[in-house]
Amino acid sequence: MARRTLTTAAIAFTASTALLLTACGGSDDSSSDDIKGADTGTSSPSASTSASAASDANRPDIKLPETFQADFEGWTNSDPELQTALNDGKERLRASYAAIIDGDPEADYLSYYSGTAAMSTGSAWVKGYKGLTITGEVKVYDPEVTYLGDAKTSATLFYCVDESKGYSKDLKTGETAGTPKGESPKVQYRTSLGKQSNGVWKTLTVETEPGGC
Numbered sequence: 001m002a003r004r005t006l007t008t009a010a011i012a013f014t015a016s017t018a019l020l021l022t023a024c025g026g027s028d029d030s031s032s033d034d035i036k037g038a039d040t041g042t043s044s045p046s047a048s049t050s051a052s053a054a055s056d057a058n059r060p061d062i063k064l065p066e067t068f069q070a071d072f073e074g075w076t077n078s079d080p081e082l083q084t085a086l087n088d089g090k091e092r093l094r095a096s097y098a099a100i101i102d103g104d105p106e107a108d109y110l111s112y113y114s115g116t117a118a119m120s121t122g123s124a125w126v127k128g129y130k131g132l133t134i135t136g137e138v139k140v141y142d143p144e145v146t147y148l149g150d151a152k153t154s155a156t157l158f159y160c161v162d163e164s165k166g167y168s169k170d171l172k173t174g175e176t177a178g179t180p181k182g183e184s185p186k187v188q189y190r191t192s193l194g195k196q197s198n199g200v201w202k203t204l205t206v207e208t209e210p211g212g213c
Contacts (some may be wrong), residue, residue: 001134001166001179058206060109064093067103068166069096069137081152081163082145085193088113088201089157091141092187095129099126101133115194129168136166143212149197153195161187188212 064070072090075085092113099107105126109148111119139162155172164185167176179185 001136001138001163001168001177035037051127057200058087059091059200060095060112062091062098064094064098067135068097068101068133071098071137071139073138073139073141074076075140075143077145082147082155084199085145085155085157085201086143089143089145089191089193089203090140090157092191092203093161095123096126096132100129103130103133112203113200115202118205121206128161132168133171134166135169137167138163148192155195155201157189157193157195159189161189162213163187179192184211186211186213 006147041095068094075086076092077086092108092110095107095110095113099105101111101127104110105187107126109120110126114122141162143157143158143159145155148156161186166185167178169176188209190209191203192205193201194204195201
């Protein structure tokens with residue numbers, strides 16, 4: 001897909017990469033979104049409390065049109081809590097795609113899954129698609145999710161996105177554009193997540209590496 005770039009500082013990772021704006025967010029400079037506190041500053045809840053909170057979180061129902069499809073392959077984990085982190089990380093990516101299609105940089109469903117810094121850069125990214133939408137399909141695969149620390153309230157989530165069949169589309173002319181010539185359509189996403197008091201894992205930071213998969 002055609003790309004828009006946005007440059008900001010990143011935390012939680014040592015590499016510094018440009019933002020790939022055909023997917024979700026960018027490298028965020030997080031202050032209130034400290035990966036350890038994840039906005040809440042609360043300690044890790046018990047397993048039963050966590051399950052109850054997650055079921056009561058009222059997660060938004062994000063729908064993508066038939067003209068754009070995001071296929072997730074292998075997004076499972078034997079740890080129930082890490083599975084929740086995987087699910088919420090997936091929904092953050094889907095929310096990002098939906099925000100472009102809806103033309104809504106302040107979409108509630110995007111902020112639901114984004115910490116403050118991630119929402120700020122995510123909104124700027126969506127604004128870069130003014131007058132455009134996205135079509136086709138992307139494949140999201142090879143997820144790797146890992147806890148950070150013993151509290152199990154923060155984690156990293158890495159995954160790959162194959163955008164070779166995804167396109168941006170001009171809303172006025174109908175003209176489409178794919179991945180720019182010379183750039184890899186396969187991109188590795190490196191995200192950090194923080195668990196909230198309601199059990200939701202918000203995305204705090206995002207880095208991308210074109211050709212990293």
